[in-house]
Amino acid sequence: MPTFPQLALPSRRVTSTDVAREAGVSQSAVSRAFTPGAHISAPTRRRVLEAAQRLGYQPNAIARSLVTQRSGIVALIVGDLHNPFYPQALSQFAQELEEQGKRALLIIHDARQDVQETLNAARSYQIEAAIVFPTRLNAAPPSLGDVSRGGVPVLLFNRHLPGHNLLSVACDNFAGGRLAAQVLLDSGAKRLAFIGGDPQTSTHQDRLAGFTERLSEAGLSPIAAPAGNFQYDWGVQATLDMHAAGEWPDAIFGANDIVAIGVLDALRHLGRRVPEEVSVIGFDDIQESARLSYRLTTIRQPLEQMIADALQVISDPQPASGPRLHPGELIWRETVRRTL
Amino acid sequence: MPTFPQLALPSRRVTSTDVAREAGVSQSAVSRAFTPGAHISAPTRRRVLEAAQRLGYQPNAIARSLVTQRSGIVALIVGDLHNPFYPQALSQFAQELEEQGKRALLIIHDARQDVQETLNAARSYQIEAAIVFPTRLNAAPPSLGDVSRGGVPVLLFNRHLPGHNLLSVACDNFAGGRLAAQVLLDSGAKRLAFIGGDPQTSTHQDRLAGFTERLSEAGLSPIAAPAGNFQYDWGVQATLDMHAAGEWPDAIFGANDIVAIGVLDALRHLGRRVPEEVSVIGFDDIQESARLSYRLTTIRQPLEQMIADALQVISDPQPASGPRLHPGELIWRETVRRTL
Numbered sequence: 001m002p003t004f005p006q007l008a009l010p011s012r013r014v015t016s017t018d019v020a021r022e023a024g025v026s027q028s029a030v031s032r033a034f035t036p037g038a039h040i041s042a043p044t045r046r047r048v049l050e051a052a053q054r055l056g057y058q059p060n061a062i063a064r065s066l067v068t069q070r071s072g073i074v075a076l077i078v079g080d081l082h083n084p085f086y087p088q089a090l091s092q093f094a095q096e097l098e099e100q101g102k103r104a105l106l107i108i109h110d111a112r113q114d115v116q117e118t119l120n121a122a123r124s125y126q127i128e129a130a131i132v133f134p135t136r137l138n139a140a141p142p143s144l145g146d147v148s149r150g151g152v153p154v155l156l157f158n159r160h161l162p163g164h165n166l167l168s169v170a171c172d173n174f175a176g177g178r179l180a181a182q183v184l185l186d187s188g189a190k191r192l193a194f195i196g197g198d199p200q201t202s203t204h205q206d207r208l209a210g211f212t213e214r215l216s217e218a219g220l221s222p223i224a225a226p227a228g229n230f231q232y233d234w235g236v237q238a239t240l241d242m243h244a245a246g247e248w249p250d251a252i253f254g255a256n257d258i259v260a261i262g263v264l265d266a267l268r269h270l271g272r273r274v275p276e277e278v279s280v281i282g283f284d285d286i287q288e289s290a291r292l293s294y295r296l297t298t299i300r301q302p303l304e305q306m307i308a309d310a311l312q313v314i315s316d317p318q319p320a321s322g323p324r325l326h327p328g329e330l331i332w333r334e335t336v337r338r339t340l
Numbered sequence: 341m342p343t344f345p346q347l348a349l350p351s352r353r354v355t356s357t358d359v360a361r362e363a364g365v366s367q368s369a370v371s372r373a374f375t376p377g378a379h380i381s382a383p384t385r386r387r388v389l390e391a392a393q394r395l396g397y398q399p400n401a402i403a404r405s406l407v408t409q410r411s412g413i414v415a416l417i418v419g420d421l422h423n424p425f426y427p428q429a430l431s432q433f434a435q436e437l438e439e440q441g442k443r444a445l446l447i448i449h450d451a452r453q454d455v456q457e458t459l460n461a462a463r464s465y466q467i468e469a470a471i472v473f474p475t476r477l478n479a480a481p482p483s484l485g486d487v488s489r490g491g492v493p494v495l496l497f498n499r500h501l502p503g504h505n506l507l508s509v510a511c512d513n514f515a516g517g518r519l520a521a522q523v524l525l526d527s528g529a530k531r532l533a534f535i536g537g538d539p540q541t542s543t544h545q546d547r548l549a550g551f552t553e554r555l556s557e558a559g560l561s562p563i564a565a566p567a568g569n570f571q572y573d574w575g576v577q578a579t580l581d582m583h584a585a586g587e588w589p590d591a592i593f594g595a596n597d598i599v600a601i602g603v604l605d606a607l608r609h610l611g612r613r614v615p616e617e618v619s620v621i622g623f624d625d626i627q628e629s630a631r632l633s634y635r636l637t638t639i640r641q642p643l644e645q646m647i648a649d650a651l652q653v654i655s656d657p658q659p660a661s662g663p664r665l666h667p668g669e670l671i672w673r674e675t676v677r678r679t680l
Contacts, residue, residue, distance in 0.1 A: 073445075073465070076446070078431075081427045081428070081430070081431040082627070084424065084427075086427075087421045087424075087426075087427035087430075088421070090421070090427075090446070091418075091421040091448060094446050094447070094448045095448045095450075098447070098448060103445055103446075103447065103461075103465060104445070104446040104447075105413075105443055105444070105445055105446070106416070106430070106434050106443075106444040106445070106446040107434070107438070107443065107444075108431060108434045108435045108438060110435075125413070125443060232627075232628070232631065236632060264633075265631060265632045265633040266632065268632075268633060269632055269633075287422070287572075288572070288628075291572065291605060292576060292605045292606065292608075292609055293604075293605040293608060293609075293633060
């Protein structure tokens with residue numbers, strides 16, 4: 001086995017000065033060797049690059065950014081990652097950014113903090129843009145606006161603030177709520193319930209509003225619409241609570257997939273058959289919805305398309321006139337009764 | 341409703357020059373106002389801070405880093421995020437870093453790329469350290485060593501490369517494999533199977549080695565030990581394959597929780613009762629293992645402790661002498677038969 005250098009740690013970084021000394025050239029020649037289009041002879045450039053490789057030197061993207069004013073860093077500001085939709089989105093965002101030669105600065109936003117503070121902290125890293133994933137923004141919209149003065153585009157992903165023209169790319173949650181109602185009505189459901197997420201979020205509000213509107217067109221209204229949060233445990237608890245209260249819907253719309261999966265587990269626990277006794281539909285199409293034990297019928301968010309759109313918007317930001325909406329897609333699986 | 345400034349986007353950033361002009365002071369006064377301990381009068385500092393606030397100016401952490409040589413950025417290099425263990429770890433890492441006033445640069449490593457390239461790209465962002473989550477490093481260890489020459493500590497998280505003294509913090513996967521065997525033997529199992537993960541990873545290898553060693557002490561060996569990957573679908577498929585081959589274990593050790601959850605779903609699909617006919621144990625203790633529909637008995641990785649240790653190691657890196665191991669903890673739930 002070849003000897004393998006310890007991954008430990010000289011007390012300082014390799015600098016362009018070290019490379020210049022190693023290559024026997026001036027420091028400015030090192031700088032030119034790493035600047036596209038700069039004037040430098042081919043042999044000198046080769047000598048510099050070889051010296052740089054021997055020493056493990058990398059030109060400094062951040063120092064370069066101070067000149068070009070383009071750091072290549074995009075902040076992704078997320079709340080908690082309990083809802084599997086977000087790790088999936090995050091992973092795809094980071095990958096897409098990398099394909100554009102950029103990097104994701106991951107920032108966990110504590111819901112107890114002011115979003116403004118989180119954004120300010122992010123901006124101190126010379127970010128090109130910030131993408132804000134659903135957190136409870138409604139609590140503090142006025143301060144968010146201050147960020148615009150610094151000139152860094154901030155885009156809300158899958159979220160909008162009604163009444164504020166913030167950059168926003170979202171699934172059309174209202175239309176998705178209507179679609180969920182339509183599918184359940186078509187299956188013959190008469191007693192429909194909505195198990196909501198965090199009531200302070202636009203995703204919850206829009207899905208519920210679309211759902212309710214479509215039901216009212218059929219002369220119905222939800223028999224129950226408890227709100228809670230977007231987590232598994234809440235889906236379980238809300239279902240058990242409805243059972244305890246003697247409310248028996250024949251169809252349940254879960255505010256998102258992970259809530260709907262909690263609903264399915266609780267129904268199984270209660271011995272209720274899906275979809276024979278009760279239909280269930282979710283929203284998102286997270287990976288586990290396709291699992292053998294769930295096979296959840298759901299509204300898929302067109303994540304790939306939404307991410308591409310978001311990256312396009314921040315790369316060439318224009319004044320927003322409301323959120324850019326992408327329609328959800330119905331994914332048929334096995335939790336909604338089919339009427340033939 | 342107050343008018344709300346559009347989150348759009350002057351063509352350039354607010355600089356210290358703008359703040360100096362707004363405050364009617366010199367640029368150096370602005371710089372001193374943002375430097376702890378610098379000489380500046382209280383009224384001048386106040387004028388600068390007020391002007392900075394009006395303009396939305398933030399002192400530049402990155403420019404500052406060029407002086408202090410501490411960027412505050414730690415790269416987290418992850419493979420795919422399909423295994424829910426990693427989003428959980430990632431989220432906790434980012435949060436811990438934030439509490440130390442640092443930030444996580446998230447880098448998705450494509451398994452087809454050379455890890456070296458990914459690390460080099462990360463280093464160009466003046467990172468203080470890199471934490472590498474399990475990817476198939478074994479394929480390319482020699483090039484990894486080159487990174488050490490640049491002086492940035494690189495720590496492997498929950499992974500080690502046998503024969504190489506890289507910085508590494510991991511769960512004691514070998515001892516965990518022994519513990520899983522012990523628990524299943526204690527439950528009375530005689531025909532034990534291991535459903536492995538990616539065979540090129542140390543997590544797979546160490547868990548299997550520990551499991552096998554403990555079985556051999558009892559005069560047994562695994563009746564099957566198929567290897568695949570660390571994903572749900574593989575757990576399902578491996579179980580269905582064993583069934584098709586007529587192999588009936590009375591206990592299964594899933595290489596990680598998400599594989600074990602696939603095993604549970606497949607067993608349910610096949611109508612096999614857990615734990616009456618077959619016991620199942622996993623590894624990790626991801627959140628969904630606690631769900632009503634799984635209640636998976638598992639070996640918990642002490643994630644909080646491992647993360648704290650990793651951050652301590654990179655903040656004061658010392659030559660490594662093998663991985664720093666943390667013992668896993670048995671979490672009793674309902675998928676292993678209890679013998680009373």
